[in-house]
Amino acid sequence: MSAFDTVVRLIYLGAATCFVLGLHLMNSPVTARRGNQLSAAGMAAAIVATLAAVIHAGTVTAAGWIVLIAGILVGSAAGLYSARTVKMTAMPQLVSLFNAVGGGAACIVAIHDFVRTVGTSAGVPEQAAVATALDVIIGAVTFSGSLIAAGKLQGVVSGAPVVFRGARAVNVVLAVLMAGGAIWLMTPAANVAVLIVLILASLGFGVTMVMPIGGADMPVVISLLNAFTGTAVAMAGFVIGNAVLITAGALVGASGSILTKLMADAMNRSLANIVIGGFGTGDSAAGALVGADSSVRTVDADDAAIQLAYAHKVIVVPGYGLAAAQAQHEVQALAQLLETRGVDVSYAIHPVAGRMPGHMNVLLAEANVPYSQLKEMEEINPEFARADVALVIGANDVTNPAARRPGTPISGMPILDVDQARSIIVIKRSMGHGYAGIDNELYLDPKTSMYFADGKRALTEIAAAVKTLVG
Amino acid sequence: MSQALIADITIFVLSLLVGFEVISKVPSMLHTPLMSAANSIHGIVLAGAMLIAVTANNALGYVLAFVASAFAAANVVGGYVVTGRMLRMFRKRSEIPGEAAASANGQVSAAASREVNKGAAS
Numbered sequence: 001m002s003a004f005d006t007v008v009r010l011i012y013l014g015a016a017t018c019f020v021l022g023l024h025l026m027n028s029p030v031t032a033r034r035g036n037q038l039s040a041a042g043m044a045a046a047i048v049a050t051l052a053a054v055i056h057a058g059t060v061t062a063a064g065w066i067v068l069i070a071g072i073l074v075g076s077a078a079g080l081y082s083a084r085t086v087k088m089t090a091m092p093q094l095v096s097l098f099n100a101v102g103g104g105a106a107c108i109v110a111i112h113d114f115v116r117t118v119g120t121s122a123g124v125p126e127q128a129a130v131a132t133a134l135d136v137i138i139g140a141v142t143f144s145g146s147l148i149a150a151g152k153l154q155g156v157v158s159g160a161p162v163v164f165r166g167a168r169a170v171n172v173v174l175a176v177l178m179a180g181g182a183i184w185l186m187t188p189a190a191n192v193a194v195l196i197v198l199i200l201a202s203l204g205f206g207v208t209m210v211m212p213i214g215g216a217d218m219p220v221v222i223s224l225l226n227a228f229t230g231t232a233v234a235m236a237g238f239v240i241g242n243a244v245l246i247t248a249g250a251l252v253g254a255s256g257s258i259l260t261k262l263m264a265d266a267m268n269r270s271l272a273n274i275v276i277g278g279f280g281t282g283d284s285a286a287g288a289l290v291g292a293d294s295s296v297r298t299v300d301a302d303d304a305a306i307q308l309a310y311a312h313k314v315i316v317v318p319g320y321g322l323a324a325a326q327a328q329h330e331v332q333a334l335a336q337l338l339e340t341r342g343v344d345v346s347y348a349i350h351p352v353a354g355r356m357p358g359h360m361n362v363l364l365a366e367a368n369v370p371y372s373q374l375k376e377m378e379e380i381n382p383e384f385a386r387a388d389v390a391l392v393i394g395a396n397d398v399t400n401p402a403a404r405r406p407g408t409p410i411s412g413m414p415i416l417d418v419d420q421a422r423s424i425i426v427i428k429r430s431m432g433h434g435y436a437g438i439d440n441e442l443y444l445d446p447k448t449s450m451y452f453a454d455g456k457r458a459l460t461e462i463a464a465a466v467k468t469l470v471g
Numbered sequence: 472m473s474q475a476l477i478a479d480i481t482i483f484v485l486s487l488l489v490g491f492e493v494i495s496k497v498p499s500m501l502h503t504p505l506m507s508a509a510n511s512i513h514g515i516v517l518a519g520a521m522l523i524a525v526t527a528n529n530a531l532g533y534v535l536a537f538v539a540s541a542f543a544a545a546n547v548v549g550g551y552v553v554t555g556r557m558l559r560m561f562r563k564r565s566e567i568p569g570e571a572a573a574s575a576n577g578q579v580s581a582a583a584s585r586e587v588n589k590g591a592a593s
Contacts, residue, residue, distance in 0.1 A: 019512050020489055026505050027496045029561040036508055036558055040551045043515065047547075050518040057525045067533045068524040071540030072517075078541075079549025086553060088560075091503060095510055098550055101542035102513045108539040109519040115535075116526055127476040226506055233513045234486075238479055240519055246479055247486040248515040254490025255509040259502060351499050358502025362557055370564040376499050 004056055011049040012244035018042025019248055023255070029371045046244055075101075088366045089323055092356040093153045096222055099229045100146035106232035106249075107139025107199075110239045114185075114195055124190060131238030133182035136195065137202045139232040144206030146225045152215055153355060159215035171208055177201035209275065215355075216320075216435045217274050220263045222356050224271070227256025259357045266351035268403075268413030296431065299449035301458070304425050305465035308334075311388035313344045315380065317418055318360055319353050321394020321428070325455035328367035331393060334463040335369070341470070346373045348380040348390075348416050350398040381417045390421035392442075393455050396434030402441050409436045424448040427458045501561075507554040514547025 018038050025035025054060060086094045110132045117124045151157035181198035184190060213221055230252025237245025264271050308314055316331060335345040353360035361374050392399055399418040403410040418424055424447055442448055451458050497505045520539035527536045
């Protein structure tokens, strides 16, 4: 190994170290920013070292430099623009798009390497053949699957599960093409035509994999595609024999897998069950009419305001409905108003609140809620018994006590112990069902009163009532 | 199997284990920034995309080099910027300007906070 190679590889090692330490620093909001900066510094060093290696190789043609520089400039500008302008509610789409381009780039690395070596007398190196096939498959599936996921989240593609007759047959055909193509690609008989079949079948499979999955399952899907992208990048590292790609890809693969497992557990669903799909229409507001059930107690803004203003401890339980109503700022305003009256306010965040893991925390942080008030489920559950009021906004299944009994669709799902609070106010548009499609027993609890309104309007009204009545 | 391949597999498996170890300690509050940070890290594929240019010498090679480097650059730049942006939002109580005062972070919250101020003062 030349001295130059040694230096480049040591810089790669340094970069990999920065990635690991950067992720390690994410374990607290206090150090997380430093972690991101450290990780970015490692990335910059690795890119500069690669640039030096590219120059050192001395084989890049003038056209090669032009496309490389143009590509980096165009990509950077697009990345920078979207990162600066994206709304926090749209974060899942952006992460999904980054998954798509990352997976796509990893796929192209393998495609180029294959096309370059397949015609030559040496042929495709034996150790690269398996990785090439895997990289093309995983990269292409991630690319098309992530684009569909982003489209569903953005509303460009129907968020409802799209299931068509013969979908299973199509999947089987695609799977056979992928497996056959991959095996053929590993034999000496491999050629570009096989590669093209493999790419197309994988792209198709990505689409048919994500289409039948509903909007509410997106936290799991995005985590899974994140893990796929990491794995694709690691495979690209195998193809070109680059250790930093392998390390970084494996780290991402691990993080995506952990988050996928956490999300699936928190939804009480197995991964297979989610991927097979057909569930999770999520956003559908269909359901019983307001007040259809006479045993439900309702409350108006004035009563709710009095309950909240004279409480000692209030726990806010936000769900995706809060974000859908864009009411984060209103809930923060109400919480701040209560705090000036000496009420202790905290937020109980269920792991699947939002459209990606931890999404609700970001939405509330954006609305100036200090992170010390954001409590995880395990931390807040024992506190409900000491809360005077639990204010539930747009959260449904994750508060349903039926989950504690066997024999319901949500049995065993971890829930927030909202029913332990001394009184409960639920802000909701109707008695409509949540994603699990079952009645929420919490609403029939004698301690519960329902406030039927859009989240944003209800919170504004309650805040106004607090001011006029007790301000 | 070649020695190089064994070495690569070793790195892969150990990195996976390190990843599991490090990431399982991240609180769920930070899972969105974590995923976004992991997203930026897989932007390292830019290194692979740049190396395409070393051997690209025909139209197909140039197209692949361009698309791959554009994709990877968007991934890495966008990933780090948006992660930083998100993490800046996670503030301690003391870091939120005046707690009840209007903040610069979005007009809605500023307006809402001003309203709160008026309410608290009256």
